[in-house]
Amino acid sequence: MEKNNYFSILYCCCFWLLTSVASAQNAQQYLVLFSDKANSTYNVATPRQFLSERAIQRRNRQSISITTQDLPVNISYLNAIKQTGAKVGFTSRWFNGALVEANDTQLQQILSLPYVKGIEGNTPLQKRNTANRATRQKAKFEAFDTAPDFGLAYMQNNMIGVDKMHEQGFRGEGMLIAILDAGYSSVNTLPVFSYLFNENKIVGTYDFVNNKSFVYEGSSHGTAVLSCLAAQQTSRLVGTAPNASYLLLRTEDTENESLLEEVNWLIAAEYADSLGVDLINSSLGYTEFDNPATNHQYKDFDGKTTIAARAAALAAAKGIICTISAGNEGNSDWKYISTPADADSVLSVGAVDAYQSYVVFTSIGPSADGRVKPDVAAMGQSVAVANAFGNYTTTSGTSFASPILCGMVAGFWQANPQMKAQEVIRVIQQSGSTYTKPTPQLGYGVPHFERAMQLAQPITFEGKFWAFPNPISNQIKIAIAQFDAQNSYSFELVNTLGQTVLSGSITHKLQTIPCENLQNGLYFLSIKDNTQQQVFKMIKD
Structure with missing residues (x-):
């Protein structure tokens, strides 16, 4: 774990510390949204500036690209908001926005900035009203x-x-x-x-x-x-x-x-x-x-x-x-x-x-x-x-x-x-x-x-028999290597309760079994002849 790096990333990615304070009594909090991340000091090519190594590895394992959505908010945009006298708090990389506490005058100045798209929901985020809060909290956090x-x-x-x-x-x-x-x-x-x-x-x-x-x-x-x-x-x-x-x-x-x-x-x-x-x-x-x-x-x-x-x-x-x-x-x-x-x-x-x-x-x-x-x-x-x-x-x-x-x-x-x-x-x-x-x-x-x-568990198709596609759509195809018409082949499809839902003989090297009425779930397909049996795990999705 990269414990020593955690809080440096917190300050880099999550919020911008500042000293300006909205002075008017009617100041409220808003999530101000920006239109872009132009001229950012960060770059997707150097993600270690804003993501931990562990975060990068998680993306790499799952073939997830690092995009401009991952970049921190443009610092110059935050500074411009501060200049209105409003207070800037946490920022959001994903929403490309910042929590801002501003009065009506400051809010209008902020909304006039060319790179400000608007405010989330077109509404303040918090209006304190403690009426009935005790009852609501009792329901929400139940006593032991x-x-x-x-x-x-x-x-x-x-x-x-x-x-x-x-x-x-x-x-x-x-x-x-x-x-x-x-x-x-x-x-x-x-x-x-x-x-x-x-x-x-x-x-x-x-x-x-x-x-x-x-x-x-x-x-x-x-x-x-x-x-x-x-x-x-x-x-x-x-x-x-x-x-x-x-x-x-x-x-x-x-x-x-x-x-x-x-x-x-x-x-x-x-x-x-x-x-x-x-x-x-x-x-x-x-x-x-x-x-x-x-x-x-x-x-x-x-x-x-x-x-x-x-x-x-x-x-x-x-x-x-x-x-x-x-x-x-x-x-x-x-x-x-x-x-x-x-x-x-x-x-x-x-x-x-x-x-x-x-x-x-x-x-x-x-x-x-x-x-x-x-x-x-x-x-x-x-x-x-x-x-x-x-x-x-x-x-x-x-x-x-x-x-x-x-x-x-x-x-x-x-x-x-x-x-x-x-x-x-x-x-x-x-x-x-x-x-x-x-x-x-x-x-x-x-x-x-x-x-x-x-x-x-991975599905393998080694041996004499094959079954596909998996997951199943509307049919199962069964293929037999070195098919011998003199041999006797059969299949049985069983659900997780052990119930047989489909069964029959196999008469061709490649045989199609309709199953459009099969319910979604896990099944086990058994294919056998006079000398061998194979069981395949199949999913109907």
Whole structure:
């Protein structure tokens, strides 16, 4: 890990420090967008100026180009904004913009600059309104139950095959996971996390709400989330990826609910990208805000409208796997997923109970544009976690299903380093318990490490028989080398439940088997003659 280089990259890529302050009382915050990155002091040919070596390697492994979108914002544009007297904060490489605090006069001056395209959403980002905040926070960050139940830690891991994953030696080694959350109270003092510090597994921290590096205070929501991933006290509580490294980032303002938090999410995701994280877990979601004029509507959840969803999709485009909680609004009037769970190319995670049944609080899909959401599900009811007091307790929510799954995905990717992020996501979806019949409640269902490992094994066509294409479309072609008409050939297609769905004789050297009515999922194709049998793993997609 390039620990010594992390914070220099933070200052280079994420924000521009300054001293100017908007003096007028009506100053508000905006995300100012620029039209270009012309005359930048940075160049895509020298990415080490703004990306870590690890970030560059992640792109190279997945054949992802470094483009002008990755370049930091033009510093001269920021200086021009400062000259209006406005205050400039964090900047966004991906959106080519900057957080600006300005009064009406300053804003008009900024908007008149020739390289300023406008402001995101044509609205201020934050309007403080604390009415009913206590009630909302109680619903969003649910209190822990008082009675510990250590056995549930095994159940939540075993459900998705983490027990088998750990037995095979995949515990997240070499993987870097960023957590975007509300705070990590007492993480630096709790025994369950001590090994993280003893082994330098916490590679960085930052609070994007208060603009400081210390995150071990305030909300304990992130503490519980981290424990689902990183807890390591044998026979008491073990997370799904205890040997991974972690980047702890605070983006959630527990005192206010505003679009500014989505911008914080964007900036934090960019920071995580620049440091080379492999996965991002976010147990946050946004639907309504203190300023009702900025509330999202269901039609906005198409994966390309909200700030957070666009940010998550961009993170995915950089080769990062994002696991995102679907939301806890299933039994409310809203009922649908929150953002950024609607983003394309991410794993949005719903919740099931110990019997893999849908839990009614889980936000449902589909996305506004009809995609399957949530993507998958993991245990989210009565989940074993560590709290800020050092106790092991149980709690419920998709907030905890997401990190449980994230750790399994990290271990799976560790076991299959040749795969690209989107290939991993696809296999995790295909390993889901309801992949052939996705539902609005659980999407593709509960995935499993061993099923995913079976799907990830390369298909070989050595020997007497061949079967293609794979994945299957509307037909399977079976080819036989040195076909002998006097021999007897047959095939059998079996699903993962052991049921035969197709079978018959093979009478030609190249025979086509129609299967347009075959449901999506994993199948095993057995081809045999009088002396030999071969089995092929086939996917109908």
